[in-house]
Amino acid sequence: MSALKFLCVVTLTGCIAGGSESGFCAAPDGCTEDSRGCPAQNRFSGKRYILYDVNPAEGFNLRRDVYIRVAVFLRRLIDKDKEFQWRLVLPPWGNLYHWRSRDIGSQEQLPWGTFFDIASLQRYIPVMEMYKFMEEYSCGSKEVQLDRLYILQNDEEMFKTGKFENKNELVDCDRGSLRYNELERHLYTSPFWGYHNVTARDVKCLKFHGMARDLSQNLVPLQYRSVMFDRMEIALHDEYGSKEYWRARRSMRYNSELYDIAENYRKASLNSTNASDNTERPADWTKEKNRRDARGGPYLAVHLRRRDFIRAHKASVPTIMDTALQLQKAMDRLGLTLLFVATDAEQYEFDELKSYLPQYKVTKYVPSDYVINKFKDGGVAIIDQIICSYARYFMGTHESTFTFRIQEDREIIGFSSETTSNKLCKTNENCAIDGFWSIVW
Numbered sequence: 001m002s003a004l005k006f007l008c009v010v011t012l013t014g015c016i017a018g019g020s021e022s023g024f025c026a027a028p029d030g031c032t033e034d035s036r037g038c039p040a041q042n043r044f045s046g047k048r049y050i051l052y053d054v055n056p057a058e059g060f061n062l063r064r065d066v067y068i069r070v071a072v073f074l075r076r077l078i079d080k081d082k083e084f085q086w087r088l089v090l091p092p093w094g095n096l097y098h099w100r101s102r103d104i105g106s107q108e109q110l111p112w113g114t115f116f117d118i119a120s121l122q123r124y125i126p127v128m129e130m131y132k133f134m135e136e137y138s139c140g141s142k143e144v145q146l147d148r149l150y151i152l153q154n155d156e157e158m159f160k161t162g163k164f165e166n167k168n169e170l171v172d173c174d175r176g177s178l179r180y181n182e183l184e185r186h187l188y189t190s191p192f193w194g195y196h197n198v199t200a201r202d203v204k205c206l207k208f209h210g211m212a213r214d215l216s217q218n219l220v221p222l223q224y225r226s227v228m229f230d231r232m233e234i235a236l237h238d239e240y241g242s243k244e245y246w247r248a249r250r251s252m253r254y255n256s257e258l259y260d261i262a263e264n265y266r267k268a269s270l271n272s273t274n275a276s277d278n279t280e281r282p283a284d285w286t287k288e289k290n291r292r293d294a295r296g297g298p299y300l301a302v303h304l305r306r307r308d309f310i311r312a313h314k315a316s317v318p319t320i321m322d323t324a325l326q327l328q329k330a331m332d333r334l335g336l337t338l339l340f341v342a343t344d345a346e347q348y349e350f351d352e353l354k355s356y357l358p359q360y361k362v363t364k365y366v367p368s369d370y371v372i373n374k375f376k377d378g379g380v381a382i383i384d385q386i387i388c389s390y391a392r393y394f395m396g397t398h399e400s401t402f403t404f405r406i407q408e409d410r411e412i413i414g415f416s417s418e419t420t421s422n423k424l425c426k427t428n429e430n431c432a433i434d435g436f437w438s439i440v441w
Contacts, residue, residue: 048221049133050074051089051146051228053193058233060096060378061401064252071248072238073212074125084221087126089133092193097308098344099377107376108194115378117253123286124251130193137226142197147224149180149188149200150215152208152231166210168217173205179230200228211238241437250285250412254382261371262386269363270338272297272390279390279413290441291414299338300331301391302424303384304353305400306345316398318424320349324356326424327395331360334393340364342384342402389413395422411439 054066067090074088093110101107111129112118121127128136138144151173158164180188180203192198206218212235219227229235239245266272274280278295282288302323309317318326327339339357341364343350354362365387367380375382385402388394389409396403403423410420417438425431 046084047087047225048084048219049087049089049137049226050219051091051133051226052232053091053228053230054233055231056094056191057097059098059401060093060381061405062233063093064405065401066233067252068245068248069212069235069237070232071121071125071127071251072244073215073235075244075248076213076238077216078125081221085126087128087133090121090127090129092130093378094193096378098381101372101377104373104376107378110376110378113255114375115255115258115382117255120253120285121251123284124248130195134195134198144195144198145187146198146200146226146228147202148218148220148226149203149228149230150206150218151178151180151203152206152229152234154234155207155209158209164209166214167207168210168214169207171205171207173203178203208234211236213238241440243440246412246439246441249408250288253285254386255375255379258375258379258382259386262383262390265365265383266297266387266390270297270299270340270387272299274390277390277392281413288412290439292416294410294414296392296415296419297338297390298336299340299391300327300334300336300393300395301340301342301388302327302395303388303397303400303403303406304341304343304345304424305397305402306343306349309397309400313399316426318426320345320352321356322427323424324353328357328360330393330395330422336392337361338363340387340391342388385409393419393422395424398423407436408439 050070052066052070054063058066070088074086078086090112092108093112093114095107099107109130111131112121112127113129118127118129134144153171155167158167179191180200181190182203183189183199186201188200188203189196189198192200208215212232215229215235237245263274277297278293279297304323305317331337331339337360339360339362341350341353341362343364345353350364365380365384367375367383371383372380381402385406386409388406390413394406394410394415396406407420411417417436421436423431
């Protein structure tokens with residue numbers, strides 16, 4: 001290892017190392033070559049990392065929505081701040097509520113590449129997987145120490161009074177409810193997605209209400225190389241429904257193999273191909289154009305949410321019989337005989353639905369052992385969503401984020417809102433179409 005020492009002159013602009021510029025010097029008490037031989041340009045470069053997490057109870061599709069909030073925030077930050085090289089670290093996927101398979105191995109610490117096309121995401125903002133960040137940030141060390149962790153908290157008083165205003169206030173953390181354990185003064189561990197080698201030097205609670213962009217004042221890039229925001233679902237969209245929102249959303253292409261699996265199923269079971277359905281898309285999302293002429297495969301797709309929704313949304317979730325009556329009415333009107341069902345229903349409920357619709361071919365996707373073991377429950381759910389997004393006509397479940405993501409995909413592909421923004425009603429009666437944000441190009 002070289003014995004070279006670095007002479008550090010602490011300024012706001014840089015650190016002189018052996019007579020040459022080596023970037024920002026983070027430590028005012030000295031700047032020497034790392035004991036592990038870490039190059040100075042890595043330790044004191046202009047790279048800055050933003051990490052985030054959400055409430056553990058939040059589902060897969062709400063987490064996708066939170067990603068868009070962070071992505072748009074970072075895009076604007078990059079446009080505004082040219083001094084630093086901002087990177088978003090993608091939070092690994094964990095074992096979520098709807099991921100119930102128990103015989104497919106671990107569903108913890110899954111990288112985003114399992115489900116999404118990372119190169120596509122990177123056409124919008126610089127993103128990196130957690131394992132890549134750990135390699136780069138720690139310079140080969142097994143230990144990763146984040147500089148600052150903010151835990152976002154709602155201002156409960158606002159919800160009591162109904163008077164909402166922007167707030168960004170550091171408050172004392174309630175140690176009894178703090179998810180992070182203090183190992184020693186200014187060193188916190190867990191949960192950090194189950195990585196036991198990740199710690200934070202400092203944890204602050206932030207009573208927050210406002211847009212995601214309002215968090216930029218907490219970054220302090222001259223002091224912190226890495227900043228993490230927990231409970232990021234509390235921050236609101238900067239530009240919900242805007243062109244920028246849809247750019248971020250369009251960048252969220254799925255893993256290409258998931259598209260292939262869904263396309264093979266459509267061809268074999270639903271007589272559907274992109275060429276015949278006028279649903280072909282460019283490989284690069286930035287080359288997509290505004291259109292409303294997608295035809296879709298000759299089948300009706302429905303997202304039938306059951307389980308927790310039966311209890312939590314009693315006022316809007318129909319019985320299986322009422323569901324069948326509504327589907328029959330739509331199928332007959334459209335002249336369709338193929339019905340694809342994406343559902344979390346128990347098998348006996350699916351069998352009941354089929355029994356009410358004997359005149360139609362009613363099908364659902366059943367993954368092979370290869371698919372379920374490689375792509376886990378999250379990947380199987382995405383395959384369901386892809387198949388629904390290419391249907392001639394789609395009906396969803398009221399207030400389900402699973403349904404929302406399908407509707408967004410259909411907007412991007414180029415379907416009309418009349419074939420997209422339909423929902424199942426509580427009873428077999430005409431009900432209003434869901435309020436829906438059309439795509440902006």
